[in-house]
Amino acid sequence: MYSEAESSLIALCLKGDRQAQYTLYKRYSDAMFNVCHRMLGNEAEAEDVLQESFIDVFRRLDSFRAESSLGAWIKRIVINHCLNVFKKRRIKFEVISESAGNIPAEENEDHEEVVFEVRKVKEGIMKLPDGYRQVLTLYLIEGYDHAEIADILGIQETGSKSQFSRAKAKLRDILKA
Amino acid sequence: MKRQDSLEDFIRENRASFDDLKAPDRVWARINKQDRPVQSLWKWTAIAASALLLIAVGYIFGIRTQAQPEIAGWDEYKEAEQYYQDRIARKMEKIKTLPVGQEVLTDIQVLDEVYEQLRKQLLEDPNADTELLLSAMIRHQQQKLDIMEKILNRVDKYQSNESSNHEM
Structure with missing residues (x-):
């Protein structure tokens, strides 16, 4: 789950190595862009959130523990950033209850x-x-x-x-x- | 047992196909702009040191004190210069063996050029303030040594980190 190659890539990223950061970005950016797009529903915001998320990923990489895969860890950061957009829009996540009690059997x-x-x-x-x-x-x-x-x-x-x-x-x- | 749900199954089975978008290249360009690496610190140190010396050179040109045909303290300086040049050369050999970027070497070269300018002025300008120039030259070499030391320390730290990671 957490390979030696990945751990040395992380070490390089922590040192601020641009090439390593780019490698890491390239590995996950397409998948994460799709996550952003699905969460937010449009590409413009997805781009902004992808950018913010990866800056955050590089800043917080030292707190990554091998409890989960790197991809899963990044995905959680990305999703949290997406949810922040909704918070900023002042739209609370709401359980839509238009047809409450009428959950399709x-x-x-x-x-x-x-x-x-x-x-x-x-x-x-x-x-x-x-x-x-x-x-x-x-x-x-x-x-x-x-x-x-x-x-x-x-x-x-x-x-x-x-x-x-x-x-x-x-x-x-x-x-x- | 859970009933089969064709729509659910379809989405799950085709999960990968839903990731059809590509992250636009400009996103990386923007990340690269915003998130400055710590690594560039030494570079700014080098630039700051060079700038300081250029200001000093300008200042010296501006003063143009009275003629002083022979350079006082030149022999002592030669000794000091030799000492620094040896240490700098040794450090340079070490740096060249490390995986540092070409820009590191280029910046060191810029420092060399500044030094050459100082030296040239000292030897060719009859009105040069030799005392000031000599001390600027010494200071320059001290700073250069200092910068190289910092580069080596950083690379060392990084390499020891990496080797400890490999042992894991």
Whole structure:
């Protein structure tokens, strides 16, 4: 998980070695840019947050402990920066409860063979409201579980679960349309 | 057992395909601009030292005290110069074997040029204030030695860090 090569790359970055920092940036920047884009929903802000996040990564690299992979550690920093943007916009993360109590039951899910296309699903995800999109992508694409998402977003685990169900139903609607 | 969900499965299975955007190159350019490395400190030290000497040279040119055909203290100076040149040469050999950037060597070269200017003035300008020039030249060499020492220390520290990492 934490290779010797990676540890010497980190040591070089800590020394302020530009080349090493660039190597590290190159290794993770595309993936992190996509994370930013999914969280924020637009490329301009994603760029700004990517920039801030990596400056932060280089500053805080000395506090990185090999408890997690470097990629996972960077991803958490990136996500926190994304959430800061929402805080700045003064939009609190809210569990959307428009259809509270009306969480789609498993039975409602389609049984028919549906052929999805990555491009269309991606477009659909980008059409979701921020609160839906974040939970859905954190869970399905970034690979966090509901307990972790609850921690990241500062909500209840049950909130994450129900928000995810609604987000998925909403996405299904968008894709059918 | 958990029921299969085709949409969920589809997204999970194609996770990698959702990472289709490339980070624009200008982002790195902006990071590079903002986040200055600690490493450039020595460079500023070198620049500051050179600037100081250039000011000193200007000052000396400005004074132009009375003629002084023979240089007092020249022999003593030659001794001091020899001493510093030897130490500087040894340090330079050491620095050249290390993985330092070309810019380090270029900056040291700039310092050399400043020194040559001082020396030239001392020997060629009949109106030069030799006492001032000689002390500036000594000071210059001390500073240069100091800067080289700092470079070596930094590289040493970094290398010992690296070797301890390899032992892990």
